[in-house]
Amino acid sequence: MALRFFNTYSRELEQFEPRDPAARKIGIYTCGPTVYSRAHIGNFRAYIFEDLLQRHLELRGYKVHRVMNITDVDDKTIRGAREAEVPLAKFTAQFKEAFFEDIETLRIKRADGFPAATDQRYIERMIEMIGALVSRGLAYQADDKSVYFRINKFPDYGKLAHFDLTQLQSTGRVKHDEYDKEHIGDFALWKAWDEEDANVKWDSPWGPGRPGWHIECSAMSTALLGDQIDIHCGGVDNIFPHHEAEIAQSEGVTGKKFVRYWLHCAHLLVDGQKMAKSLGNFYTVPDILGKGYTGNEIRYALMRVHYRAPLNFTWEGMKEARESLARIDEWLARLRERSASVSPAKNKGKQAGSMPYTFEEALDDDLNISAALGFLFESIRETNRAMDENKLDAASASAWLDWWKRINTVLDLEMEAEVAVPPEVVQLAKDRKSARREKNWKRSDELRGKISTLGWEVRDTKDGQKLTPRT
RNA sequence: GGCGGGGUAGCCAAGUGGUAAGGUCGCGGUCUGCAAAACCGCUAUUCGCGGGUUCGAUUCCCGCCCCCGCCUCCA
The missing domain is CATH 1.20.58 (Methane Monooxygenase Hydroxylase; Chain G, domain 1)
Known part of the structure; x- marks a missing residue:
């Protein structure tokens, strides 16, 4: 069967045909973390889905080049740095490090590139792109000195999310401090500096400021993957406005179709609600490791449900993951x-x-x-x-x-390398073996109990005792 | 209000126009001194609800209900 994926753009399952089928090379861009705090397992569900996608494409003989951005400048990172009273770069560094630690724990393949929004190369490219958009009448500088994308000049805006722009209503989530915009849907490409930003600022033709969120992905994806990319992934919450904005910016500059396949992952729920930092109902990878589960088990728990279906995180689900993996490992050992x-x-x-x-x-x-x-x-x-x-x-x-x-x-679910059996457990097993030879069942069971308290399980097979670590 | 995703056994979940994979849990059995693991058997006359099409629908069509998300910077 040919590969097929559900494309958010068409809302249909489509046969997968890469841009360059002969070379079997695929470019994938995946939206990465905003490093203002430790990513939670809901974020990692998306990254595991992307990992599964990449690995399957590779199994099918494609050569995947994947890029994942790191957003290290935005309102939240700036606020965090200010509150912690440290420079922005220092503040975000700790969360970048934590992120890489977590993807390793979860066995998520590293992308080929992890561009950071504050990298001077990309800042320059963003400014360049914004300049191109302004010169084409697709963007304008408002009275507040910020530069906005003029969505009315981009007829396709709204096609990915299937939104009718005249129907856009504010949910009140964002403060209406943006009276300077021509249209409520216009989004910031360049945010003019204000005192909240302290020393976080870059020079630009429009004055000091910093890039809007969306432009970084347009700049970094086209820089590293070219004007047209095969697959672009993210969580469903990125469809609008983020990915919509990316299309407008990228195609506004290049004039070419930006992405062939848009794949979006449903949310991880906890207690039936979206896991989110803003709701405070989230777990991090270390939280779950702290409960005695392994990265492997978390990986399985987050991977086992189809990416477009919501997945409810529960401890029962973690237990199930553990049992299922034990079954696999048992089978492999046999x-x-x-x-x-x-x-x-x-x-x-x-x-x-x-x-x-x-x-x-x-x-x-x-x-x-x-x-x-x-x-x-x-x-x-x-x-x-x-x-x-x-x-x-x-x-x-x-x-x-x-x-x-x-x-x-x-x-990538196999148990970590065999753990060496500690000498005291080996000794207890030896004792148990001789007790069993004498059919001293009481002593045998006692020793099994002792071994158990040391974290090992002993089983009697026809080839003798077998020791496995108890998880 | 607009736009999506989901609603299948205690829990998780696949699936097809022809009579419901798999995981986990529970129960019974084989094996074992007893266990564990493994295997065998049992556990949804039924797939949110109501209509329709059909010889036949969980699967197609229409209407409705419920849950979750997005609607400007949240994977």
Whole structure:
């Protein structure tokens, strides 16, 4: 099946055709964090979705070049720096660092570039683009000295969000201090300096100030990926106004179609409501690690629901993630043991040449992860049954391991490297082994209890005791 | 009010015009000294509600209800 994605622009599932099919190179731009505080797991749901997208495209043989911006100047970062009484760059540095720590914990592939809005190169490019827009009559400087985009001059404005501009109403979320604009929907390209901004300012043809939020993405995406990009992602809350504005700015400057496919991820909910800093109902990665869960488990919990469906975060869901991953790891351990065994030459690895491709076919269909995981778990049950019945030979087992290796380039869910068993646990297990030889069950159970309190679980298999860390 | 997304078993969730994947939880069984893991069986006559089309709809059409989000700087 050909790859297809739901394009927000058309609101339809569309077959994926990159700009340059022959080269199999794809440019993806993803909106990154605003570094005014630690990102929460709702933000990371979007980044995990983008990670899944990239990895699946790579599995399908595309060479992905992905860029993720870092917004390190805006109202919130400036306010934060002012309150902390430190320079802006110092204030944002800590959250940049935290962000990179968290994506590593969650095994999110690093983008090929993480451009920052305050980088002089991009500031210059933003000024250049704003200049071009002004000269074309698509932007104007208002009496408040800020420069705004004139949306009435860009007929396509509103097409991505499917908004009728005459219907735009203010929700009252933003203060009406913008009387200088020609149209309520005009958005800032360049924000004139005011004293709240302290020493955060850059010179421009329109006086000192700083870039508006939207222009940074237009500048950095076109700088790093060219005038036209294949895929642009973000959370649904970015559709309007952010991505709408990006289209207007970029196409206003280049005159070319900016993005071929717009993919947007639904929100992470908590208690049925959007997880958001402003609501105070959010968890960070360290919050969840602090409850004893691993990055791996968080990754699974955030990945297992289709990206366009809202996902409700619950501790029950975390537990389920843990159990599901344990099932996978258990299966892998069995396969490894089996593949290493010298098996009788009877029944040759039947599956070796015909491993199922349904996993990636499911992902081809707008990243249908639930169906893909369904196939994985069905395969697990079937191979486990075969192993129970002693019908899976070493060759087949290693074929399944190779299969896993392939799909795991997308999932990246395998347990962290085996933890070494501590010596005291080894000793207790030894004691238990001799107790069991004497059929001293009472002593055996006591020792199992002790091992358990040390964080390890002991199981009796037909090959003797097996120790696994208790999570 | 406008524009989207979602409403399938206790919970999470896939899916198709022909009689409901998978995960998790619970129960029963096999295995085990007992467990654990694994496997087997059971757990939605039913897919928000009401109409319509059809031999047949959860799946198509119409209307309605509920939840969540966006409507100017929130992934």
